[in-house]
Amino acid sequence: MTTASRLPEPYPQGGSNLADILERVLDKGIVIAGDIRINLLDIELLTIKLRLVVASVERAKEMGIDWWEDDPALSSGARRTALARENEELRRRVEQLERRELAEGGDATGDGERRGGGEQHDGRGERERDR
Amino acid sequence: MTDDLRYVYAVCRPLAAPLHADLTGVAGEPPRQLAHEGLVAVVSPVPERDFAHEPLRAHLEDLDWLAATARAHQSVVAALTTVTCPLPLRLATVFRDDSGVRAMLEDESERLRRILDRIDGHVEWGVKVWLGDSGDGAGGADGGPEPSAAQPRRVPESGRDYLRRRRAGNAAREESAARAEVFTRRLHGDLARYAADARLHPVQSGPLTEAGSGRNILNSAYLVPRARSEEFLELIGRAEGTLPGLRVEVTGPWAAYSFTDGPDGPEAGGTP
Numbered sequence: 001m002t003t004a005s006r007l008p009e010p011y012p013q014g015g016s017n018l019a020d021i022l023e024r025v026l027d028k029g030i031v032i033a034g035d036i037r038i039n040l041l042d043i044e045l046l047t048i049k050l051r052l053v054v055a056s057v058e059r060a061k062e063m064g065i066d067w068w069e070d071d072p073a074l075s076s077g078a079r080r081t082a083l084a085r086e087n088e089e090l091r092r093r094v095e096q097l098e099r100r101e102l103a104e105g106g107d108a109t110g111d112g113e114r115r116g117g118g119e120q121h122d123g124r125g126e127r128e129r130d131r
Numbered sequence: 132m133t134d135d136l137r138y139v140y141a142v143c144r145p146l147a148a149p150l151h152a153d154l155t156g157v158a159g160e161p162p163r164q165l166a167h168e169g170l171v172a173v174v175s176p177v178p179e180r181d182f183a184h185e186p187l188r189a190h191l192e193d194l195d196w197l198a199a200t201a202r203a204h205q206s207v208v209a210a211l212t213t214v215t216c217p218l219p220l221r222l223a224t225v226f227r228d229d230s231g232v233r234a235m236l237e238d239e240s241e242r243l244r245r246i247l248d249r250i251d252g253h254v255e256w257g258v259k260v261w262l263g264d265s266g267d268g269a270g271g272a273d274g275g276p277e278p279s280a281a282q283p284r285r286v287p288e289s290g291r292d293y294l295r296r297r298r299a300g301n302a303a304r305e306e307s308a309a310r311a312e313v314f315t316r317r318l319h320g321d322l323a324r325y326a327a328d329a330r331l332h333p334v335q336s337g338p339l340t341e342a343g344s345g346r347n348i349l350n351s352a353y354l355v356p357r358a359r360s361e362e363f364l365e366l367i368g369r370a371e372g373t374l375p376g377l378r379v380e381v382t383g384p385w386a387a388y389s390f391t392d393g394p395d396g397p398e399a400g401g402t403p
Binding site: 022024025 | 136139142182183184187188191197198201202204205218219220221222223224225226227231235239243246257332335352382385388389391392
């Protein structure tokens with residue numbers, strides 16, 4: 001067993017930087033399943049984010065950094081943002097579909113037989129050209 | 132106390148001396164040694180209200196709690212590192228009671244002994260290389276390859292001048308980045324040859340890294356025999372300052388956090 005007799009003094013600031021500590025204690029170190037099991041994926045997710053942390057939340061906020069508030073995995077407030085975004089996306093798609101339907105309705109007028117046939121419009125285009 | 136859980140920091144061989152009496156762990160309690168068949172788990176009691184599954188999950192999303200716990204975890208591991216070569220566990224490894232810890236030491240015995248043998252007599256040094264960002268003067272101070280630095284900022288300039296200056300700046304940045312890469316590859320190669328083992332970690336990036344650090348282009352760890360640590364640091368010292376605009380940062384000595392995955396770890400070898 002080797003002792004620490006020849007160990008140099010820690011580097012100035014060595015090991016005191018929070019980003020370096022978090023990187024090691026969250027991302028390195030042996031993984032042993034304890035009795036209290038936390039999904040490691042959660043921790044790994046944090047690792048990715050927290051690799052960047054300097055001093056504290058306050059400090060980060062002072063610097064104008066608050067990504068965790070927008071991250072669904074880290075904040076419940078962000079789930080609302082995510083929902084709002086999804087909502088908006090859905091609304092946009094509905095509008096698109098409505099517009100397409102209107103356009104198709106216009107194309108199909110005068111082609112009574114085909115109306116409501118439910119063919120995919122690519123196929124119909126080809127058939128119409130073929131005639 | 133009977134309701135308390137057991138937080139395990141590290142596993143090591145039996146220690147010659149007791150742990151320092153002033154040392155405190157993650158919940159403010161002093162850690163102690165729990166020996167079982169030639170292995171020692173360093174443990175401290177932690178309250179169930181903080182470390183049972185649900186509260187622990189919630190705490191892990193609290194940056195301040197996480198930071199304090201991470202520091203406490205590391206301070207125990209660091210204290211151990213001055214007297215032995217501990218095998219550090221990942222943050223928040225928690226058992227119900229002492230017998231759970233003993234069972235773990237027994238079940239994991241082979242793996243733990245294998246890694247302890249491998250890291251015995253070694254410490255981990257972290258090395259990061261930072262490339263100074265343009266504009267803010269970081270790294271470019273000693274006549275670095277940054278033509279825009281010579282241009283006084285407040286003088287109004289035409290759009291064309293601005294574009295010209297930007298192009299020149301971009302070219303200089305590309306050139307200094309290429310030189311930095313050569314430097315970094317060589318440094319990592321030299322250090323990895325000297326070390327017993329090496330790992331390349333993802334570079335630290337983003338606005339939360341130390342302000343003014345520049346861009347992190349190397350983030351690596353080296354497993355170095357204690358007795359050769361000074362020479363290892365001299366090796367870095369000699370490389371340091373040979374390329375303006377680059378800063379080499381050394382951290383450690385750490386416990387062998389980065390070398391707990393066996394000799395052919397996922398990040399082993401390679402070039403940056």
